[in-house]
Amino acid sequence: MSPSSTTQRLDVKKTYKLYIDGQFPRSESGRSYVVNDSKGKFLANASQASRKDARDAVRAARAAFGGWSGRTAYNRGQVIYRIAEVLEGRRDQFEAELRAAEGISAAMARKFVDASIDRLVFYAGWADKVAQVVGGANPVAGPYFNHSAPEPSGVVAIVAPDRPLMGLISVVAPVITTGNTCVVIASEKYPLPAITLGEVMATSDLPGGVVNVLTGSVAEIAPWLASHLDVNGIDLTGVEDAELAADLEVSAAENLKRVRRPGLEDLVAPPPLDRMTKFLETKTVWHPMGI
Amino acid sequence: MASSVSEATSSDAALRRFLHGLPGVDQVGAEQRAAGLGTRSIKTTAKAWAIDLAIRMVDLTTLEGNDTPGKVRALANKAMHPDPLDPTCPSTAAVCVYPDMVATAKKTLGSSGVKVAAVATAFPSGRAAMPVKLADTRDAVAAGADEIDMVIDRGAFLSGRYLEVFEEIVAVKEACGDAHLKVILETGELQTLDSVRRASWLAMMAGGHFIKTSTGKIQPAATLPVSLVMLEAVRDFREATGQMVGYKPAGGIRHSKDAIKYLVMVNEVAGEDWLDPDWFRFGASTLLNDLLMQRNKLKTGAYSGPDYVTLD
């Protein structure tokens, strides 16, 4: 017997797949792409999602929308908080993944994970407050009860920025907190933490389909989401190619999607309200007051 | 519907189910519809026609504690010849008095065609025992009243004793003999338009020939929204039963402009069949002089004044 057989154990490596409808399927295309670490060393093969995966993800997001948006805001807040709790429990794994992906220090990785967890907690608290902040009673000149309240736009497609965990959470959490469901294209460069985050969400009471994570080529997948008629909004935060961004906006116009144009804010600063409000509709209800 | 009327009135519970099964009335919507109709602009020939019709629809009324035969005789003369200087001016539909004045009124009006209406059943409160109310009615009819304006028991209605109200109307109608029965709902005390609709149906199902808003002693008396609901009721009742019931708003209608708004509403809500003194009346006193002044204005082109119409 060689010594290695008793002291060395071969790692069981994770297969990084997509996260669609609460499941972890491979791309229907059977494709994958190589993800290297910051020094160019092979880390893993990530699934390379196809237009059909995007289609399936939209279908899952649409199916989940009624249930998720119909939950009480309090309950959605609880679920988002639960994601934070589970993430906290698996922080070592994320720190390791961030260090591998970005080649950052342990302290820096810890800081990013801290901030990511805290951002989830921040949005968990928003769920049952946003309606009070952006809605309210309207004093119309007549005998009417008139009230405006925000409602989620529906299914939102998101192109996440190239900031593996914090960037992803900063674009996904505000969208789902308010009751939207989403299909997010993870950072093409750093797809692995996104899929691991999918594992966290899958075990956090978040219903399947609320968040669907695709990995692969933004240029390939995003146009299908931008032109999809059952997608209500698109967040182009992570689109770096200005021409592609303009094309996506043109496609999005076909069914008047709500569009958030490219660009990522300073993630350390308090998040802008429009991360939530861009994908909220205002519904105004009138009713007469009489005896 | 005839069978369903008897079914609906077979018990208190059945009547309640029926009345509460009528469609609700949204107050704000009803008020807006009434206000909208009030913006109709009735000019020139249409106005002249409407004023003469309105005069023919007036139940010229005096219902005061200090009424005397002299006052009633004067009123009756005014009813016959509202404008003594103009023979083309029509008479009013009726005079409306307390039962003890019926004989005087009848005698003065003679064969003029102007009818005598008497308020009865312990008008205006209706707070008396049944035999008293019936005696009141019979007394007025015996004195020659062509029409009886009764009041419903609003207390009974508001406490949900619908069958009691129904049976009272039926009994008074019987006491009326050949006289026509107008049923006063006193809508100002019913307060909600839902109650106005239910009371209207109750009165119509009990056989009232007319439904009438008010005694004139309670504010608010006749209003356009209440009239809207009551005109919808007579319209729908005819649709359901084939029977036509008249409508009389009373109290608070003082100006020609208001009267014309009512006629527009009658025309557009109940329909033109009701544009007839047999089916629509104004319970009013001061309205007549304003109609006469407007009539003169249309004739001469100059505004008239109170000294040019008779005060009786």
Add this chain to the structure above:
Amino acid sequence: MTKFEYAPAPESRAIVDIKPSYGLFIDGDFVDGHGKSFKTISPSTEEVLAEIAEADDADVDLAVKAARRAYTRVWSKMSGAERGKYLFRIARIIQERAREFAVLESIDNGKPIKETRDVDVPIVAAHFFYYAGWADKLSYAGYGPDPQPLGVAGQVIPWNFPLLMLAWKIAPALACGNTVVLKPAETTPLTALLFAEVCQQADLPPGVVNIVTGAGETGRAIVSHPGVDKVAFTGSTDVGRAIAKAVAGSNKRVTLELGGKAANIVFDDAPVDQAVEGIVNGIFFNQGHVCCAGSRLLVQESVAEEVLAKLKRRMKTLRVGDPLDKNTDVGAINSAEQLAKIRELSEIGEAEGAERWSPKCDLPQNGFWFPPTIFTGVSQAHRIAREEIFGPVLSVLTFRTPKEAVEKANNTPFGLSAGIWTDKGSRILWMASQLRAGVVWSNTFNKFDPASPFGGYKESGYGREGGRHGLEAYLR
């Protein structure tokens, strides 16, 4: 012959002074355009009212530059309180000249004087009044401690509520410190040009409001002008789509208020007489030229017959004719083009097997007219149940359960408005929460107020006009 014939009661035209021709209102003055001109006609008589300048690219450029100058030098530097005072002035002048605006709008648009007098113009004044008060309170509006204007707003408005849409666009833009270049619709330019006169009477600094007249090309020139920071559009979904595409990749902000195909849902426990009024008001108000019109009646099967009988009886009392007659309920269709579209879709409705009904009504010989019309036996698969007709044409569908009503109501790419009629409070609130529409009228319909946000879901556009929400489109 009816018993009670209402004699004609025309509002006098003498109050308005329509000039033979109009230029463009740029930098505080009326100037000749570089381009051609076009005629605006009265849709009720086809009489030519005036010759209107058609702004070309150069004219639009001048207007945008004037707006930019006014923005940089005057308007963005002025305190909110002072801006507000200008808007209060404008509101007051509109009130003072209300009758003139109402008559002019009725002549140019074809809508009844009853509506311009009682709805359009009063809400216009109220809208300016409302936003005037916001001008010095923007830091309390929930858009940050020191919200800033965007710059020059290019605004393109439709012909159905010409002056009201102008107010919805200009009042919040100015209150927030922006300057504007506004294009009224080519068939209804006159009240916007009269509004320019109001700006002069109010001593509004030159260039703060610029009115350029013209058709689609002029609109395109505004939308694509690089000096425009914000585009606000009300009109068709197709044009809205084109605008969204035109500004893609730019920094221009956009709000769009587009088409609709609203469901007006009547339950068996509805206050039925008010529901009938709501149906009538929902589809025949403004000849049905209303983006939020209740053009699909969804009536519960158990009361469908009763509701339809009452609706038909009510429709027989609608008075169609001279917009200036104070008793007119339904005026003229705004243009020959729109009339052709309404006719075409109505013919399609018949061809698809729906049953068409209109009350007997004598339509005037000249002008563009279409009688109030309902189609019964319509299903979701009919084109008249899906496409916006933008005319006095109602499609009647039935449903059996609240869930079915919601499904049918939401089964459209539009999402602007919806109506619910029932006496059951909890059902109203449940329905209101389920309907994917920006405005839900329960036991009422087609109500508007400056304080009440208006705008759609889905392909009915994005952004809100009215209320605190209406400020967002003009601030950063």
